[in-house]
Amino acid sequence: MRFFLEVLISGLLSGVMYSLVALGFVLIYKASGVFNFAQGAMVYLAALSVVGVMEKGAPLWLAVIVAFIVMTLFGIATEKFVLRKLVNQPPIALFMATIGLAFFIEGLAPMVFGSDPRALDIGIVDEPIEAILNRWGMVISKFDLAAAAIAAVLVTSLALFFQYTRIGRALRAVADDHQAALSIGIPLQHIWAIVWGVAGFVALVAGMLWGARNGVQFALTFTALKALPVLIIGGFTSVPGAIVGGLIIGASEKLAEIYLPPLMQSAFGGNFGGIEGWFPYVLALGFLLVRPEGLFGEKHIDRV
Amino acid sequence: MLYREAGQFKSSYAADQQLFPILQDRVGVLLLLAVAFGVVPLVAGEYWFSAILIPFLIFSLAALGLNILTGYAGQLSLGSAAFMAVGAYAAYNFQLRVDGIPILLSFIGAGLTAAGVGIVFGLPSLWIKGFYLAVATLAAQFFIVWCLTKFPWFSNYSSSGVISAQKVVILGHTFASPREKYLLVLGIVTVLALMAKNLVRSSTGRAWMAVRDMDVAAEVIGIRLLPTKLLAFAVSSFYCGVAGALYAFCYLGSVEPDGFSLDMSFRILFMIIIGGMGSILGSFLGAAFILLLPILLDIVLPWLAGLFGLPFSNATVSHIQILVFGTLIMFFLIVEPHGLARLWQIGKEKLRLWPFPH
Numbered sequence: 001m002r003f004f005l006e007v008l009i010s011g012l013l014s015g016v017m018y019s020l021v022a023l024g025f026v027l028i029y030k031a032s033g034v035f036n037f038a039q040g041a042m043v044y045l046a047a048l049s050v051v052g053v054m055e056k057g058a059p060l061w062l063a064v065i066v067a068f069i070v071m072t073l074f075g076i077a078t079e080k081f082v083l084r085k086l087v088n089q090p091p092i093a094l095f096m097a098t099i100g101l102a103f104f105i106e107g108l109a110p111m112v113f114g115s116d117p118r119a120l121d122i123g124i125v126d127e128p129i130e131a132i133l134n135r136w137g138m139v140i141s142k143f144d145l146a147a148a149a150i151a152a153v154l155v156t157s158l159a160l161f162f163q164y165t166r167i168g169r170a171l172r173a174v175a176d177d178h179q180a181a182l183s184i185g186i187p188l189q190h191i192w193a194i195v196w197g198v199a200g201f202v203a204l205v206a207g208m209l210w211g212a213r214n215g216v217q218f219a220l221t222f223t224a225l226k227a228l229p230v231l232i233i234g235g236f237t238s239v240p241g242a243i244v245g246g247l248i249i250g251a252s253e254k255l256a257e258i259y260l261p262p263l264m265q266s267a268f269g270g271n272f273g274g275i276e277g278w279f280p281y282v283l284a285l286g287f288l289l290v291r292p293e294g295l296f297g298e299k300h301i302d303r304v
Numbered sequence: 305m306l307y308r309e310a311g312q313f314k315s316s317y318a319a320d321q322q323l324f325p326i327l328q329d330r331v332g333v334l335l336l337l338a339v340a341f342g343v344v345p346l347v348a349g350e351y352w353f354s355a356i357l358i359p360f361l362i363f364s365l366a367a368l369g370l371n372i373l374t375g376y377a378g379q380l381s382l383g384s385a386a387f388m389a390v391g392a393y394a395a396y397n398f399q400l401r402v403d404g405i406p407i408l409l410s411f412i413g414a415g416l417t418a419a420g421v422g423i424v425f426g427l428p429s430l431w432i433k434g435f436y437l438a439v440a441t442l443a444a445q446f447f448i449v450w451c452l453t454k455f456p457w458f459s460n461y462s463s464s465g466v467i468s469a470q471k472v473v474i475l476g477h478t479f480a481s482p483r484e485k486y487l488l489v490l491g492i493v494t495v496l497a498l499m500a501k502n503l504v505r506s507s508t509g510r511a512w513m514a515v516r517d518m519d520v521a522a523e524v525i526g527i528r529l530l531p532t533k534l535l536a537f538a539v540s541s542f543y544c545g546v547a548g549a550l551y552a553f554c555y556l557g558s559v560e561p562d563g564f565s566l567d568m569s570f571r572i573l574f575m576i577i578i579g580g581m582g583s584i585l586g587s588f589l590g591a592a593f594i595l596l597l598p599i600l601l602d603i604v605l606p607w608l609a610g611l612f613g614l615p616f617s618n619a620t621v622s623h624i625q626i627l628v629f630g631t632l633i634m635f636f637l638i639v640e641p642h643g644l645a646r647l648w649q650i651g652k653e654k655l656r657l658w659p660f661p662h
Contacts, residue, residue, distance in 0.1 A: 107627025
């Protein structure tokens, strides 16, 4: 039971990291209806630019500021040079354009900042909390807990930003109805640029946490793919959905990784590790059959 | 002047419905086939066969498969490489476990197996569409590759799932040299491409396009969505499966599941975006483009770097390759969403009037 709890908690905490990536997807999807496949690549770019600037001798805070500026400029450029030209195209074309964008970043970022895997030290150590270890004998990483706290702060501040600021209201209006927002004088393109900037900021936070955890390397873009099932479970348009979905995916994939292989081994023989690789997708697939709009998504109604 | 259909009157239904209604097209296709079957095997060298022509044909076939699903039926798939893997492993197992089965029959069996798997993963397409479906096909991509790695039965208990394809023997003749393999692949691809061309102009093809353009409207005019979509998945996976079998038997010789990666699926997707979605010809143009571009960059980049005296490494080449792929995808989607095939069509329109302005 203790072991089960330990696996569950570490899964939940790593799910927080998925939520962070999924959050970036949700923001852009809500505001512009674009399913941004490049969010994973943006996480990679953000982490790489922090590491790259720090290698030049800059302190962490400066590197973070530089990376934030890079991400914002990048978001604005994407909006201006790619998405604005694709207005009125079917969503699938926009989706494929963001796949192209992902490749663009994956080619460009290592050319600018170097491609070899590097460690990123943000001052939080990845070791078990001793009090819990002594008291209950469970291993819970300080780092995971800190990441969860950071995610909580980020989500709360985003929620406040959306709810109470002028820009936040404009963002919600645009998300609701582009044309209506335009007609009451909300500058659509500024809003999109801001959304891409915010998504870049979320990518920066996610990238720093992931990078500090696993090292800054190309594999970051794959981990970000896990955000897709998170979205399906949580719903594409819901910020709380991204969080809950991330927790579900994180916990279930860890539990599956621990408990399924022995079962399968006794049934078929052989070695069945690596279930983590596909389990979230199949779970999401099963989920789609039951509840296609996700836990918190809006129900989609077709009009002819 | 040269390319115009004026004066070509059809006097029977058969003539009106033939695959290439314009005489010049017929002559062109026949010439192309004659060159591919007759001239190329005589002049091309070993390198050309095994490094360019065979992979070109195989990826054209895979792109054709994906084009049927994505370009014609409008269902985005990110798992085409996985269906190729199913085809490769199915063909291997048919050869291994069924005594004396002709190789062509096991290729067909490979296609059918892939089609079956495709139908299973296509089932959710009735409830979901667009990028939701893309995630469903991602599930296929990761799950199939994992299965092939972890269940040792598929690879006949070899280490890490590597299979070595058996010899290709047809009617007692062994296809061993690259030239012979090229001819075999060319023959299969020609037959399948003509079949696809025929299929997409039939009522099935029209139903696919109706579903692609607006599925609710298609349903209203009496197209049953589930069979139509599943058929698209089945046919598409069949093509990918045969392509996978050819990939293992005629191109690489030995393959492992991890070789059929997500990256390969993306590459096939890029082929149809750049070549032209909803076009048979486009699949071939796109495959040629995506395969030739890295080779071109390999040659041009070091030369350019030398010209400007820049430092240069192999890692940079691969990064520039990815960068160029990404840029091209965005460029084509913005500037010419119908791809190279559309450019070819525009060229034909121009040729029709040439040398007159109107």
